[in-house]
Amino acid sequence: MxxxxxxxxxxxxxxxxxxxxxxxxxxxxxxxxxxxxxxxxxxxxxxxxxxxxxxxxxxxxxxxxxxxxxxxxxxxxxxxxxxxxxxxxxxxxxxxxxxxxxxxxxxxxxxxxxxANGWHGSFIAPHVLLRREDGTVLMLRRYNTGYRDGWLCPPAGRIEPGEDVLAAAIREAGEETGVTLRRDDAVFSHVMHRTAASLPGPCQAVSDYWFTFDRWVGEPHAAEPDKASEALWIDPAAPPADLIPYCAQALAAIGRGEAFSVRGWAEER
Missing domain, CATH: 1.10.287 (Helix Hairpins)
Structure with a gap:
């Protein structure tokens, strides 16, 4: 040997x-x-x-x-x-x-x-679309996160103690892109309930809340270079192939004016 x-x-x-x-x-x-x-x-x-x-x-x-x-x-x-x-x-x-x-x-x-109490929860993940006058929306290229590195996704994250989902969305967008957002400018756009074996909790499910903002203060950029390598504007109607798939599905649903979608469930229609 x-x-x-x-x-x-x-x-x-x-x-x-x-x-x-x-x-x-x-x-x-x-x-x-x-x-x-x-x-x-x-x-x-x-x-x-x-x-x-x-x-x-x-x-x-x-x-x-x-x-x-x-x-x-x-x-x-x-x-x-x-x-x-x-x-x-x-x-x-x-x-x-x-x-x-x-x-x-x-x-x-x-x-x-x-x-024992019969309740099984899904985690909630706020997502933010910063939309310019030409209709393009901001995406970040994930880097060094351990999940879908190299792929594109919008500013998104988790809810921290004491936050509602919109407050979390505004905070995450500020941390990730350097902009300041106002609650009054938020437009609820979509919620997706998705499941996958890799997701946490007994339900292995997440509810993604999407909010669109047409106004902000500051110049959007990749404000956390240790987590995102670049920021770029994409056409939501023709997203690039390296957009994370569930995000591409959500953008398509938003484009059709649909407020709700599901992904990954066995009885999905």
């Missing part, structure tokens, strides 16, 4: 972690062992960007195996100071077992509580 494929003999996860601690990391102080976790998390992000092509300059240059390796390194980097702080591998293993029980019980309790 080649050296690159060789594996250390397995004595059990925590025993092997203790061997690492007592081996080449023996002289490393505890605070540096803890700080190393942050370094390893950064390497996971770098590998994931490399796998998804999130850095346009480098393109796709990593594999799923590379990401899995880095994730494993994060787990090991956290386990090493756990053994150190807990006082040994057995103690660290017992602490992990207790913590796993707490977390798993919390998740089960949350699902049970939702099921």
């Amino acid at each position: 080649a050296n690159s494929e060789a594996a250390e003999p397995c004595r059990g996860f925590w025993a092997d972690t203790a061997r690492i601690l007592d081996g080449y990391l023996a002289e490393v102080p505890t605070h540096l062992l803890v700080m190393k976790i942050a370094e390893e998390v950064g390497e996971v992000v770098e590998a994931y960007l490399g796998m998804t092509g999130g850095n346009p300059r480098k393109g796709v240059h990593k594999t799923t195996e590379d990401v899995l390796d880095e994730l494993a390194d994060v787990i090991l980097s956290a386990a090493v100071p756990m053994v150190d702080l807990a006082g040994g591998p057995e103690e660290a293993g017992r602490h992990m077992a207790r913590r796993l029980g707490v977390v798993s019980a919390r998740e089960v309790a949350e699902v049970a509580a939702v099921s």
Whole structure:
């Protein structure tokens, strides 16, 4: 077997972690062992960007195996100071077992509580269309987000505590494009209820609320370059092929004057 494929003999996860601690990391102080976790998390992000092509300059240059390796390194980097702080591998293993029980019980309790009262919610995502006099609307090219990077979508996001959906839409548009919007200028345009296996919650569903603004203060641009690489104006009646599909469907529905649509449901007509 080649050296690159060789594996250390397995004595059990925590025993092997203790061997690492007592081996080449023996002289490393505890605070540096803890700080190393942050370094390893950064390497996971770098590998994931490399796998998804999130850095346009480098393109796709990593594999799923590379990401899995880095994730494993994060787990090991956290386990090493756990053994150190807990006082040994057995103690660290017992602490992990207790913590796993707490977390798993919390998740089960949350699902049970939702099921008991019969309510299952969909998340709400505000979307904003900034529309110029020529009818074109502003889109942002996603970058470094982990979802549909390289694709186009309008300013959009999530609702924060204390916000209604329109307040969230105005805030998100301001953060992402640098403009100032007024509630009185908002025109409700559409709501889409969509589902997909990748969406969160028990329903795996999101309700997208679309608002159109013909007036704003400021020059729209990609105000968060770490999340969007460019801003451009498109014709909503002839959107480019790299517009995220559910957004293209919503634009088409808005163009037909339809206030509501669904996407992804089994009984969709």
